[in-house]
Amino acid sequence: MALSQHLSKSRQFLAIARNYSAAASLVNVEVNDKSGVAVVTLQRPPVNSLNLELLTEIKQTLTGLEKNKSRGAIITSAFKTFSAGLDILEMYKPNPDRAKEFWTTLQDVWISLYSAQFPTVALINGPAPAGGCLLSLCCEYRIMVPKAVIGLNETQLGIVAPSWFAASMENVIGKRQTELALTTGKLFTTDEALKVGLIDEVVQTKEEGLEKAQGFIGSFARISPFARSLSKQTVRGGTIRSMVKGREADLQLFLATIQQDQVQKGLGLYIEALKKKQAA
Numbered sequence: 001m002a003l004s005q006h007l008s009k010s011r012q013f014l015a016i017a018r019n020y021s022a023a024a025s026l027v028n029v030e031v032n033d034k035s036g037v038a039v040v041t042l043q044r045p046p047v048n049s050l051n052l053e054l055l056t057e058i059k060q061t062l063t064g065l066e067k068n069k070s071r072g073a074i075i076t077s078a079f080k081t082f083s084a085g086l087d088i089l090e091m092y093k094p095n096p097d098r099a100k101e102f103w104t105t106l107q108d109v110w111i112s113l114y115s116a117q118f119p120t121v122a123l124i125n126g127p128a129p130a131g132g133c134l135l136s137l138c139c140e141y142r143i144m145v146p147k148a149v150i151g152l153n154e155t156q157l158g159i160v161a162p163s164w165f166a167a168s169m170e171n172v173i174g175k176r177q178t179e180l181a182l183t184t185g186k187l188f189t190t191d192e193a194l195k196v197g198l199i200d201e202v203v204q205t206k207e208e209g210l211e212k213a214q215g216f217i218g219s220f221a222r223i224s225p226f227a228r229s230l231s232k233q234t235v236r237g238g239t240i241r242s243m244v245k246g247r248e249a250d251l252q253l254f255l256a257t258i259q260q261d262q263v264q265k266g267l268g269l270y271i272e273a274l275k276k277k278q279a280a
């Protein structure tokens with residue numbers, strides 16, 4: 001499709017996305033007029049913790065971008081935190097039906113983002129623990145600001161990162177580093193993340209990050225989108241197939257795990273600690 005035609009379609013999507021954003025407003029989508037690349041900004045205050053509603057909007061946004069054959073997407077945050085990960089309140093004293101929908105929607109978001117046909121960049125403009133890290137790991141390229149942290153720190157909450165969280169990290173930094181990171185619940189500083197390959201670039205500001213992200217996506221201008229996306233599928237297909245095959249078992253494991261007394265106690269203490277931190 002010619003770029004002009006494509007941009008016209010993108011603008012139509014933007015109009016729809018704007019209307020949608022106005023109604024719900026947890027995700028803002030802006031399509032760049034020149035490049036056709038969508039900047040997807042998470043905006044659930046205060047820290048973009050991923051609850052059912054935010055995950056649902058992310059899922060709908062990704063579906064819209066895929067339908068409109070997006071040229072690329074940059075995922076970032078409107079706040080100083082990229083994403084605080086899964087909303088702990090979705091797992092603490094959960095309503096079983098909502099917990100089921102919550103986890104299924106998280107799985108859907110992972111599948112859509114991990115297998116997106118268009119190029120994806122995470123512009124990590126603040127802390128990205130656990131589920132925040134997972135979102136960025138689904139992308140093809142990660143750009144991060146200084147003085148932030150990123151990692152799968154689940155063990156620090158007394159829970160375990162599911163196998164597809166671990167696989168997402170392993171595909172980026174390898175088995176050895178993933179095992180060390182997961183067993184300790186490590187949150188990498190920006191410098192540590194760069195050193196281990198968890199992120200690709202460091203930028204000083206979000207604006208610089210947006211330019212770099214556009215540059216990364218622009219680097220595919222002369223590559224056939226068909227060949228690009230099939231190559232991505234070749235590399236990621238095994239991980240996606242294994243997650244999809246195991247998703248019902250994974251859901252049941254999640255539901256059983258969060259009902260355990262020990263897990264509930266741990267989550268309760270963690271929530272208290274977060275609140276005390278704010279009061280101090």
Ligand SMILES: CCCCC/C=C\C/C=C\C/C=C/C(=O)SCCNC(=O)CCNC(=O)[C@H](O)C(C)(C)COP(=O)(O)OP(=O)(O)OC[C@H]1O[C@@H](n2cnc3c(N)ncnc32)[C@H](O)[C@@H]1OP(=O)(O)O
Pocket residue numbers: 046047049081083084085086087088089127129130131132153154157159160161162163253254257258274275277278
């Ligand atoms: C093989 C077996 C498989 C079984 C599977 C079963 C279970 C595993 C399931 C899931 C995996 C879990 C994944 C997750 O993502 S868990 C979430 C992990 N997240 C964190 O640990 C981050 C916690 N937050 C922070 O560290 C900080 O908030 C921050 C992100 C660094 C930001 O710091 P800042 O100082 O800017 O903000 P505050 O700390 O003051 O927070 C403001 C406000 O937000 C509340 N909040 C923070 N994080 C969360 C969260 N993740 N969920 C819900 N709420 C959160 C915080 O309490 C404050 O609230 P208040 O009401 O006091 O204003």
